[in-house]
Amino acid sequence: MDSELRLTIARLARRMRQERAEADLGPSQLGVLIALAVRGPQTLGELSTHERVTAPSMNRTVNLLEASGLLARAASPFDGRKVIIDLTDAGHALVDETKRRRDAWFAERLSSLSDHERAVLDAALPVLRKLAEE
Amino acid sequence: MDSELRLTIARLARRMRQERAEADLGPSQLGVLIALAVRGPQTLGELSTHERVTAPSMNRTVNLLEASGLLARAASPFDGRKVIIDLTDAGHALVDETKRRRDAWFAERLSSLSDHERAVLDAALPVLRKLAEE
């Protein structure tokens, strides 16, 4: 059954990821914007570590997002080597819109469940969260 | 809370996906091999439909896997346009090994849970499966 649960979670996550569309950003670009929204301004190194990607790869993604006006680079006042990356207003707006749409999709799926089924999921949430821990 | 559950599932799936490594195939190539193992020999069109990818994209992935000796193409005896794709012995072996390793990783995560927590997940499985339905 272990295997069943693992595969089901993978399949569900895959379906969720297909619900993007709104802006035509790839998943990596969207992931960076969401990381900035959740964890605030960060250096390139922090971003690449957290997203588990190499620095050159993150640099490229950041370049694309900067060119789209969704984030901005600023020099660190404390360390001339570092660059602080943060969302622009447009970046914040895009993150909010994306979250709203994904939540709506997921809520629609949940609405097909019975009260009991929703209660079961509610009970499972802390356990799933524990499994997902680093 | 809807949003919490959605994000937790996404995060858990992401952690699982990072557990690959064994062979250095990307997730797409591995996905094709697993699809062939689970659902048997298929045409290119069937594969691309099921993996939700365009035919040229699937064709490219199949080319790489064929070059690696993990699958083979054969002409359909009934329809000259169709190509039947199936795993080689090496492909089967790779799928088995991958499944074994991912299951082991997941089982190790599950072992950190209490009996009660595992029971909660067990109850949630059919509900998650329902959410993941097409």
Next chain:
DNA sequence: TATTGTTATACTCTATAACTATA
């Protein structure tokens, strides 16, 4: 004509290696 697979081309995302600037 319609369908199946393929080739051509282009863009995103990833990596490693090598370089620049700062500490």
Next chain:
DNA sequence: TATAGTTATAGAGTATAACAATA
């Protein structure tokens, strides 16, 4: 010397458009 970021280059994975072969 070591660290932070960047550039150069290459390969995987995705797409659309155009083509060949078969039904």
